[in-house]
Amino acid sequence: MEVDTQHYDDIIIGGGKAGKTLAPTLVADGRKTALVERSLNMIGGGCINIACIPTKTMVASANVANTVRNSAVYGVKANTPVVNLAEVIQRKRSVVQSAREMNLHNLETALDNNLIIGTARFVAPKTIEVTTAEGNTRVLSAERLFVNTGTRPLIPSVPGLIEAGFLTSESIMELEHLPEHLIVLGSGYISLEFAQMFRRFGSGVTIIGQSEQILSQQDPDIAIAVQTLLEQDGIEFWLKAKVLRVNRTGNETILQIQVGDREITLQGSHLLVAVGRAPNTDSLNLAAAGVATDTRGFIQVNDRLETNIPGIWALGDINGGPQYTHISLDDYRIIKANLIDGGNRSTRDRLVPSCLFIDPELAHVGLTETEAQQQGYAIRVAKVDASAVPRARTLSHTDGLLKAIVDTETGRILGCSLLCHEAGEVISTVQMVMQAQMPYTVLRDGILTHPTMTEGLNILFSKL
Ligand SMILES: Cc1cc2nc3c(=O)[nH]c(=O)nc-3n(C[C@H](O)[C@H](O)[C@H](O)COP(=O)(O)OP(=O)(O)OC[C@H]3O[C@@H](n4cnc5c(N)ncnc54)[C@H](O)[C@@H]3O)c2cc1C
Numbered sequence: 473m474e475v476d477t478q479h480y481d482d483i484i485i486g487g488g489k490a491g492k493t494l495a496p497t498l499v500a501d502g503r504k505t506a507l508v509e510r511s512l513n514m515i516g517g518g519c520i521n522i523a524c525i526p527t528k529t530m531v532a533s534a535n536v537a538n539t540v541r542n543s544a545v546y547g548v549k550a551n552t553p554v555v556n557l558a559e560v561i562q563r564k565r566s567v568v569q570s571a572r573e574m575n576l577h578n579l580e581t582a583l584d585n586n587l588i589i590g591t592a593r594f595v596a597p598k599t600i601e602v603t604t605a606e607g608n609t610r611v612l613s614a615e616r617l618f619v620n621t622g623t624r625p626l627i628p629s630v631p632g633l634i635e636a637g638f639l640t641s642e643s644i645m646e647l648e649h650l651p652e653h654l655i656v657l658g659s660g661y662i663s664l665e666f667a668q669m670f671r672r673f674g675s676g677v678t679i680i681g682q683s684e685q686i687l688s689q690q691d692p693d694i695a696i697a698v699q700t701l702l703e704q705d706g707i708e709f710w711l712k713a714k715v716l717r718v719n720r721t722g723n724e725t726i727l728q729i730q731v732g733d734r735e736i737t738l739q740g741s742h743l744l745v746a747v748g749r750a751p752n753t754d755s756l757n758l759a760a761a762g763v764a765t766d767t768r769g770f771i772q773v774n775d776r777l778e779t780n781i782p783g784i785w786a787l788g789d790i791n792g793g794p795q796y797t798h799i800s801l802d803d804y805r806i807i808k809a810n811l812i813d814g815g816n817r818s819t820r821d822r823l824v825p826s827c828l829f830i831d832p833e834l835a836h837v838g839l840t841e842t843e844a845q846q847q848g849y850a851i852r853v854a855k856v857d858a859s860a861v862p863r864a865r866t867l868s869h870t871d872g873l874l875k876a877i878v879d880t881e882t883g884r885i886l887g888c889s890l891l892c893h894e895a896g897e898v899i900s901t902v903q904m905v906m907q908a909q910m911p912y913t914v915l916r917d918g919i920l921t922h923p924t925m926t927e928g929l930n931i932l933f934s935k936l
């Protein structure tokens with residue numbers, strides 16, 4: 473039977489941050505473009521539906537609970553906060569809903585009928601089959617394809633885990649009753665944000681990490697400072713731990729873990745699995761296109777985001793780069809520069825800022841002290857407690873640590889980690905100085921508004 477194939481100039485598979493931004497740009501460039509997104513519930517991609525935006529909406533609720541709980545510090549009397557998780561979730565749903573509607577409007581305006589809802593898989597190089605939720609299929613081909621299908625929670629193989637049941641970063645944001653005791657497997661970004669959030673809502677929280685240090689990409693002093701703050705919140709940690717078995721008995725999840733030569737039993741009402749992300753490549757049938765993946769299944773790209781097959785690019789988390797929405801957006805910029813604007817951009821030397829949205833926030837840009845040493849730089853390290861910043865004192869947000877790494881030879885900032893109130897905002901100032909290749913003295917001597925958290929940079933860099 474002959475299959476009717478619809479031909480496009482460009483097809484984008486998956487509507488994450490890069491894909492949904494690229495689609496209208498390609499249309500504006502005169503290209504006949506289709507965007508294939510597998511679900512109407514995912515219009516706009518992971519960030520707005522199941523990741524950054526819903527989590528940060530819920531973190532805001534947790535921080536309100538914390539402020540109310542600590543109101544006496546400010547001379548304000550308030551009753552103990554009562555958290556209604558169903559209403560927290562409702563608020564989150566409404567923030568997500570409005571973002572999704574706006575994204576749908578933007579995509580429909582740009583693409584008209586070429587926003588195609590269905591799951592794509594390759595059937596030949598440059599040809600895909602799209603299957604709708606109802607099971608209907610259609611075949612599309614294009615001169616150029618852009619894969620932006622993102623990731624999903626990685627589920628480790630632990631005896632009893634599947635049978636016992638568990639939460640992921642998605643299902644935990646649909647709970648309407650507060651867990652009495654949440655056990656979290658993993659000690660990275662997702663783990664720490666949910667752990668503190670639920671602790672502040674009122675749950676007991678235990679974190680199990682497999683490595684010696686939480687946030688393994690950070691310097692030990694920063695990781696220890698974060699762990700200490702979370703312990704002060706009442707979160708319990710078991711590190712260098714291996715989960716031997718999970719069981720569910722009645723309303724309890726029971727974990728047998730091994731720490732050194734000790735076997736320990738932990739018991740909680742809920743278990744969240746947050747041990748990293750798996751790439752959404754397995755169902756793409758990349759073999760039909762000949763697109764190469766790495767051992768974990770992420771698509772291999774060069775620094776211009778080109779796969780091994782000419783005319784196929786991979787953008788966002790799926791290409792194995794840093795997993796942040798702003799990096800997916802920058803991947804879009806690289807494609808636009810190279811394919812539309814006649815430029816020559818690559819991922820080489822780009823600065824990757826990040827912010828872990830715990831309270832206080834942990835923001836980072838550039839190299840850690842360990843990385844700078846490994847790369848052979850002669851460095852100077854500045855460190856100061858957050859309590860030294862006047863703004864932190866006015867707000868009673870004095871917990872934290874500010875740290876910067878400077879190249880002794882050039883005076884340029886190599887990296888910076890800020891564990892303090894509004895760190896996610898303040899780090900951008902450091903990043904701009906790094907990007908402009910200016911010396912650290914710009915931040916040491918610049919006139920910065922008093923009293924702001926950014927003024928803390930005057931103090932930090934005067935330590936050198
Ligand atoms: C809980 C959580 C919190 C996070 N918080 C932050 C944060 O605060 N800041 C930050 O910068 N990053 C955060 N991240 C990371 C960030 O969400 C990702 O880096 C970002 O969403 C990656 O976007 P992407 O462009 O790779 O694609 P995604 O946003 O993952 O989108 C991929 C799209 O492809 C679709 N798709 C998949 N397979 C197919 C197929 N076969 N056919 C058609 N469509 C398909 C999916 O439905 C999805 O809509 C968080 C992640 C999680 C899980």
Ligand SMILES: NC(=O)c1ccc[n+]([C@@H]2O[C@H](COP(=O)([O-])OP(=O)(O)OC[C@H]3O[C@@H](n4cnc5c(N)ncnc54)[C@H](O)[C@@H]3O)[C@@H](O)[C@H]2O)c1
Nearest residue numbers: 628658659660661662663681682746747748795827828829
């Ligand atoms: N604020 C943000 O920007 C934000 C928030 C959430 C997620 N993200 C992005 O999403 C990515 C994924 O987040 P994540 O927390 O799932 O991954 P992660 O890589 O940040 O952390 C995973 C953690 O799980 C541990 N681990 C792995 N296997 C384990 C096992 N079997 N038992 C116990 N621990 C185990 C690892 O040692 C690590 O600490 C992040 O790396 C980040 O890029 C960003």
